[in-house]
Amino acid sequence: MHGVRGSRPTLEAVAAHAGVSRATVSRVVNGGPGVRTEVREKVQRSVEELGYVPNSAARSLVTRRTGAVAVVIAEPETRVFSDPFFSQQLRGISRELSERDTQLLLMLLEHRRDYARIGRYLSGGHVDGALMFSLHSEDPLPAMAAESGLPTVFGGRPGWPGAEKDPDLLYVDTDNRGGARQAVAHLLERGRRRIAVITGPLDQTSALDRLQGHRDALAAAGAAGAGEAHGAFTAEGGERAMRELLGREPELDAVFAGSDLMASGALRALRAAGRRVPEDVAVVGYDDLEPAAWADPPLTTVRQDVEGMGRMMAELLLRRLDPSPAGPPPAPVVTPAQLVVRASST
Amino acid sequence: MHGVRGSRPTLEAVAAHAGVSRATVSRVVNGGPGVRTEVREKVQRSVEELGYVPNSAARSLVTRRTGAVAVVIAEPETRVFSDPFFSQQLRGISRELSERDTQLLLMLLEHRRDYARIGRYLSGGHVDGALMFSLHSEDPLPAMAAESGLPTVFGGRPGWPGAEKDPDLLYVDTDNRGGARQAVAHLLERGRRRIAVITGPLDQTSALDRLQGHRDALAAAGAAGAGEAHGAFTAEGGERAMRELLGREPELDAVFAGSDLMASGALRALRAAGRRVPEDVAVVGYDDLEPAAWADPPLTTVRQDVEGMGRMMAELLLRRLDPSPAGPPPAPVVTPAQLVVRASST
Structure with missing residues (x-):
């Protein structure tokens, strides 16, 4: 009744419309490798304009695939929608998966208690694989993934015992320790000497690695830190942690926060305490997401390509699901981190 | 390895812990009716503390249920995460579904083109029902839902031809027309006479109904409107629409925007044009979500209980899935809308 039925355009019609071969259309539609981006996009436009429906229902009968991938974020829905x-990360995953139908x-x-239900669904044959992120060290998710037998890619370096020795483990991460080292080295270069740190939850490797990078940079410069406080990766947590640090060490002249959200909370606490940023206290965040650019003053931060990491997670999973005999086997990816200097530290 | 296995606490243990009967625990766990909120919450706390896993896997073998409900929002991922x-709405749905396991x-x-894939998944036996919202009049989703045979509840009054005659159709909406009427009547009461309107996409019933309410209020007062422009339910769209209205009708003294996001865009355009709010131009939004309270000045708006509407959608679907012989059959719900007066119009 709304045009989902009707005579369906063929693969040939798409090929003619896009001015490419049938084989190329097939490769694009089935997510095969070796098609240039311009050609892929041209074919996708034709697919869309003609309303071509690839016959992956038939394909899934042969492969016993569902054509679906589960994404589990180990956080309550409130955090998923506020951070x-x-x-x-979801944007990158969604775009990559959509391009590959x-x-x-x-x-x-x-x-x-919802984890048990998720485990049952994952084991129920309803999805071909799983992407999991924001894991905490006690998360039941890795065990569930293993029990379900589903190919899985993790976002962030897994931290459970033995993870580093598992040759099949796939994950995408950024160089958290190196990024934090750059952030704190930058503060030291600008003459700051009493540098505090606000960390995320230390049952997450990203938070631990950033704390370690902070300590590395201080040790390399022979500097003492000005305190460590926990900020839970939220703006409210960052605000609380900053108040705590100011109480313990009123003379601090800089703070490195392990996320932009925590840094924006720290800015609020500093303003409330009458400290000027950056004159009295320099502030550096981590992520380079919207809160960094919107902050007042704009935040110096460490950029990680979060959308790109999402794409890579999806891409690794699809490569594990359909190994190419030609390409290299899928392997963990660690992307570089890059300091972005703005007004909050200069 | 992470505590998902191990000896499982029994229903009896939960009953003893919560100090209620075995039957009450069973009703809470299986989402049955007739349990008071305090008792339900007490049982849920015991379930959580003891780590009780209800045996719905066994239940689903009997009922052939998957224990899962699909939510489809007829918008690209970018809008889902920015509006x-x-x-x-998802928060309400998520909470209600979680409570009902x-x-x-x-x-x-x-x-x-992604709709075809969604249709295949919905028809594949992977979910028990579907919740769909933000439908546009040409959406293929209702046809897909019908084809899949899945019980479905819509968010927003469906607008396709014949929808109003379908006795089985379930939806949750708010009184959009009445809410808009209140908003514009308020502007008229405050002495505004040249009132413009910024609408959402007119292929959505919510946008159409709000426009109609605006026209109702003007007609009742014998007032002429000061123009209508389309704002696509986004902040950018609202900003563009406001510029257009100012160009066409520089003497306008008020604007009613069909969403808070569009109203916040209108505030930006008014500021850029040097108009004071509310002295020169009064502004009223719709929704009463975060952008309304954060706006400068804070927005007069029409409140709808969006989280509550999400809960009701989930609740209606679960009642359709498990009809209670005692209760009334599930039926569409239209919640009231209420004007909230803030500084932008007074």
Whole structure:
């Protein structure tokens, strides 16, 4: 009744419309390798204009695939929708999966007890693979993934015992320790000497690695830190942690926060305490997401390509699902981190 | 390895812990009716503390249920994550489903061509029902839902031909027309006479109904409008529409925008044009979500209980899935809308 039925355009019609070969259309539609981006986009435009429906229903009968991938974020729904890190990572995943005609299923959860239900769904044959991120060290998710037998890619370096020795483990991460080292080295170069740190939850490797990078940079310069406080990767947590640090060490002249959200909370606490940024206290964040550019003053931060990391997670999973005999086997990816200097530290 | 296995606490243990009967625990766990909120919450706390896993895997073998519900928002992922309306509606859905031990699967989409894939997944036996919202009049989703045979609840009054005559159609909406009427009547009461309107996409019933309410209020007062412009339910669209209205009708003294996001864009355009709010131009929005309270000046708006509407959608679907012989059959729900007066109009 709304045009989903009707005579369907053929693969040949798409090829003629796009001015490419049938084989090229097939490769694009089936997510095969070796098609240049311009050609891929041209074919996708033709697919869209003609309303071509690739026959992956038939394909899934042969492969016993569902054509769907589950995404599980180990955080309650409230954090998923309030932290731009998650929407950016999901954007990358969603775009990559859409280009490869694979359905993204975001499994929202509210409570710890919801994990058991998610485990049952993952084991029920409803998805071909899983992407999991924001894991904490006690998360039941890796065990569930293993139990379900599903190919899985993790976002962030897994931190459970033995993870580093598992040759099949796939993950995408950024160089958290190196990024934090750059951030704190920058503060030292600008003459700051009493540098505090606000960390994320230390049961997450990203938070631990950033704390370690902070300590590395201080040690390399022979500097003492001005305190460490926990900020839970939220703006409210960053604000609380900053107040705590000011109480313990009123003479601090800089703070490195392990995320932009925590840094924006720290800015609020500093303003409330009458400290000028950057004159009295320099502030550096991490992520380079929207809160960094919107902050007042704009935040010096460490950029990681969050959307690109999401794309890579999806891409690694699809390569594990359909190994190419020609290409290299899928392997963990660690992307570089890059300091972005703005007004909050200069 | 992470505590998902191990000896499982029994229903009896939960009953003893919560100090209620075994039957009450069973009703809470299986989402049955007739349990008071305090008792429900007490049982849920015991379930969580003891780590009780309800045996719905066994239940689903009997009922052939998957224990999962799909949520499809007929918008690209970028809008889903930037418009607080969607996160609020999802919050309500997620909370209600979690309390009833049902898994929420959010199906993200990027392009129109992704609908075909979603249709295949919905027809594949992977979910028990579907919740769909932000439908446009040409959406293929209702046809897909019908084809899949899945029980479905819509968010917003469906607008396709014949929808109003379908006795089985379930939806949750708010009184958009009445809400808009209140908004514009308020502007008239405050002495505004040249009132413009910024509408959402007119292929959505919510946008159409709000426009109609605006026209109703003007007609009742015998007032002429000061122009109508389209704002696409986004902040950028609202900004563009406001510029257009000012160009066409420089003497306008008020604007009613069909969403808070569009109203916040209108505020930006008014500021850029040197108009004071509310002295020169009064502004009223719709939704009463975060952008309304954060706006400068804070926005007069029409409140709808978006989270509550999400809860009701989930609740209606679960009632359709498990009809209670005692209760009334599930039926469409239209919630009231209420004017909230703030500084932007007074």
